[in-house]
Amino acid sequence: MKILRWLSPLFLSTMAACAWWMAGRPGLPELDQLIFSHAVHHENDVECDKCHAGIEAAVDTSKSFTPTEEVCLECHDKDDNCKQCHTAARTRGTRQAHVSELGFSHQTHMERTKETGCVTCHDGIQDSTELPVAKPSMAKCLTCHNHNQDYAQARCLDCHPSMQRLPLAAVAEFDHSGDWMARHGMQARVQADSCQQCHTQSTCSECHSRAAPAASVKIYPEAVERELLHRGDWISAHAIEARADGDTCLRCHQDSGFCVSCHTQSGLTAGATNGRVPHPPGYANRGGQAFHGDEARVRIETCVACHDQGAASNCVECHKSGGIGGSPHPPGWGTTHERDDVGENPMCRTCHSTR
Amino acid sequence: MRTLAFVLTVSLVTGSTTQAAEVRGTFSTLLAAREDPQNEEAVASIPLYELVAMEVDALEIPGMDRSRVVLQGFGRLQLGDDELTEHSADLGLFYLDAETGPMKLKLGRQHLPYGVGRMALIDGIDGRVDLGAGFSAKGFFGFTVHPELRHRTDNWQGGGRLAFNLATLxxxxxxxxxxxxxxxxxxxxxxxxxxxxxxxxxxxxxVALAVLNPAEQALVEARLSGTYRASAAWSVTVDAERVSPELFLPLNSIFSVFADASHDAFGAEIHFAPSPYYTVDLAGHAMLLAEEYLGYRATLRGVTYREPSHRSLIGAELRLLDEDNNGYLRGRLFTGLQLFQPFRVSADIFVYRFAEDINGEELSLLAQASVVYDITSSMRVAGTITGGTTPWAEAQVEGMLRFAYGWDVDLAREVGP
Structure with missing residues (x-):
């Protein structure tokens, strides 16, 4: 308990620090913004390429065409009144690095939009009075380009060559909001190609790899925003989760020995010293609330989790012809299984002869 | 697999016509120890682990339009008192991903995420070809992977998926x-x-899928999910699923003669994000066993962010599970705070209230705090301490240290969503 004495204050202090920090949201330090009006420049008949020189020949977005201060000073005089152009000159920092995020050729597009000009894509920029100016949205691209087929197949890389480097923004059908953890498997099975636009299988392997040394919740404990399984006191909760939705467990832990191996190691199996039998009281009594036959019919995965699945399964010691357990087959079995199946299926021959 | 790994490695390292244009890698060293509640001695809960994740992009391979190699693996070292007592290493993934014209190819150790592959891990080949007219076909064949690079040649799997793109219509x-x-x-x-x-x-x-067992002519699994996206601010998803025991039992398992029930679940989820500073998610599902009501699970989660980039946040979560008069209520508070550029701290607290006592205890409490320091843009050290009281340990404490490093490494991706 000693650890709790200082762990609790540590945790509470961290939470309090975060609350204090978050409360400061309205008081964010003012960052420098350039005071610039496209509208004023447009009214004074300044052509776009006067400031964005060379953009008409750009075949990709690797180079930034945002004008530097030197370009401004070609027309404007530099004076001591910094606030004429800067909102907070004291915090003025270096320009953010230009990141190429799009496979796009201004050259090709400007050749085709000579009559309508830059506003064909940069809609409304001639009326904008401040910075930053929003880049054309993807919807604007789709007014000319028919992307239906690309979109349905999630062929993004032709235009977005660097998606793996971008944050996984919510993109229509492919976003990751809400209970994505529960739904992502089904999406991947139907649209695996979509996932691969942004992810390699390394992402999957963080959780799904059979060779993973530890659960991702152990490897990335600081990633509190991520939806990860096995958080918190999983040791206590896992039995409840398994009983409520054992299917989900078995999607990853498919080996019959997975549960029993850990339980054996922890001395929880029946054969261990001070072992804990997992079967509830009355499981051997027919008609009881937890009679094992009824449980096996509806929760076979809980039996499979520990018991051997081979022909030597302890079930057939009793459930066999002449055994005290009687027939193991559920009602209607004979209507869906032919007698001739016995010869073809080794499982049947555990109890039945082929004659 | 050893032969395959050798071929892939040699082609990468020595191939005169193969050129790596871009390499990204993350190497993480992990070490965790916990206090043994019985004798208060420190024991290793995660021995010395070395995790490696590498992507070699834009390989120039003759005849291929686009190529990359993905590798993920780990090495483990368990130190004894005075000598090395245990060690192991394994490959999680190691495949070449190449594309030429209408064909795509993956060769090596890989998952099978699509169709009915169920994320199986194989050493083999997976290919895709566009057949035209909206049709495409995928096929795979490989040996099922077992840990420690071992194989049984009679453990294999093959299959594929034929698809038709509705865009054609x-x-x-x-x-x-x-x-x-x-x-x-x-x-x-x-x-x-x-x-x-x-x-x-x-x-x-x-999205809908159904899986059949053709031998038994039985439904193995069926799922349906629909999302109504009212606006960028909110959406509603409804989903339903049915799972049969066939999904979990090998065809030759004697247990299949006992199983006779389906597991169903249906429910809805609401996602609400009124601004870049807040998100609220509410999900609820009813569970049925053998078509009789078993219970429900529900989750309410709210997060507020300090800035639109979501680097600093505070969140709260409630999860309720009720299953046949058993279950729990879980409360969670969590926060992540980017104090300034190289420093990030996070904290997480869980409180469980169990419907039925576990080991005589009704409550469980675990708290966790982490400090992350980005030494450089490609080097990070993170420390975490976890402690609390649970039904199994009156007081437990565990500490973990992680050191991540690499080149051209995108650390935001390492901890990203």
Whole structure:
């Protein structure tokens, strides 16, 4: 308990620090913004390429065409009144690095939009009075380009060559909001190609790899925003989760020995010293609330989790012809299984002869 | 696999016509120890682990339009008192991903995420080809991976998926049919046929799949999910699923003669994000066992962010699970705070209230705090301490240290969503 004495204050202090920090949201330090009006420049008949020189020949977005201060000073005089152009000159920092995020050729597009000009894509920029100016949205691209087929197949890389480097923004059908953890498997099975636009299988392997040394919740404990399984006191909760939705467990832990191996190691199996039998009281009594036959019919995965699945399964010691357990087959079995199946299926021959 | 790994490695390292244009890698060293509640001695809960994740992009391979190699693996070192007592290493993934014209190819150790592959790990080949007219076909074959690079040649699986893109008909979506045959120890372990569909209808999108066991002519699994996206601020998703025991039992398992029930779940989820500073998610599902009501699970989660980039946040979560008069209520508070550029701290606290006592205890409390320091843009050290009281330990404490490093490494991705 000693650890709790200082762990609790540590945790509470961290939470309090975060609350204090978050409360400061309205008081964010003012960052420098350039005071610039496209509208004023447009009214004074300044052509776009006067400031964005060379953009008409750009075949990709690797180079930034945002004008530097030197370009401004070609027309404007530099004076001591910094606030004429800067909102907070004291915090003025270096320009953010230009990141190429799009496979796009201004050259090709400007050749085709000579009559309508830059506003064909940069809609409304001639009326904008401040910075930053929003880049054309993807919807604007789709007014000319028919992307239906690309979109349905999630062929993004032709235009977005660097998606793996971008944050996984919510993109229509492919976003990751809400209970994505529960739904992502089904999406991947139907649209695996979509996932691969942004992810390699390394992402999957963080959780799904059979060779993973530890659960991702152990490897990335600081990633509190991520939806990860096995958080918190999983040791206590896992039995409840398994009983409520054992299917989900078995999607990853498919080996019959997975549960029993850990339980054996922890001395929880029946054969261990001070072992804990997992079967509830009355499981051997027919008609009881937890009679094992009824449980096996509806929760076979809980039996499979520990018991051997081979022909030597302890079930057939009793459930066999002449055994005290009687027939193991559920009602209607004979209507869906032919007698001739016995010869073809080794499982049947555990109890039945082929004659 | 050793031969395959050798071929891939040699082609990467020495191939005169193979050139790596971009390499990204993350190497993480992990070490965790906890206090043994019985004797208060420190024991290793995670021995010395070295995790490696590498992507070699834009390889120039003759005849290929686009190529990359993905590698993920780990090495483990368990130190004894005075000597090395245990060690191991394994490959999680190691595959070449190449594309030429209408064909795509993956060769090596890889997952099978699509169709009825169920994320199986194989050493083999997976290919895709566009057949034209909206049709495409995928196929795979490989040996089922077992830990420690071992194989059994009679443990293999093969299958594929045939898809038709609805865009050919002027509609967003795709329908497909998938097949899988998995053999183990010379016998059929799994034999499945699946059909699936994805489509967008106005502001809604739908995903559905059904998997059949052709031998038993039984439904193995069926799932349906539909999302109505009212706006960027909120959406509603409804989903339903049915799972049969065939999904979990090998075809040759004696247990299949006992099983006679389906597991169902249906429910809805609401996602609400009124601004870049807040998100609220509410999900609830009813569970049925053998078509009788079993219980429900529900989650309410709210997060507030300090800035639109979501680097600093505070969140709260409530999860309620009720299953046949058993279950729990879990409360969680969590926070992540980017104090300034190289420093990030996070804290997480969980409180469980169990419907039935576990080991005589009704409550469980675990708290966790982490400090992350980015030494450089490609080097990070993170420390975490976890402690609390649970039904199994009156007081428990665990500490973990992680050191991540690499080149051209995108650390935001390492901890990203």
């Amino acid at each position: 002027g509609h967003l979506g795709e329908v497909g049919a998938a097949y899988l045959l998995r053999r183990q120890k010379g016998a059929d372990r799994r034999h499945e046929l699946g059909v699936d569909a994805f489509t967008v209808l106005g502001p809604t999108n739908w």
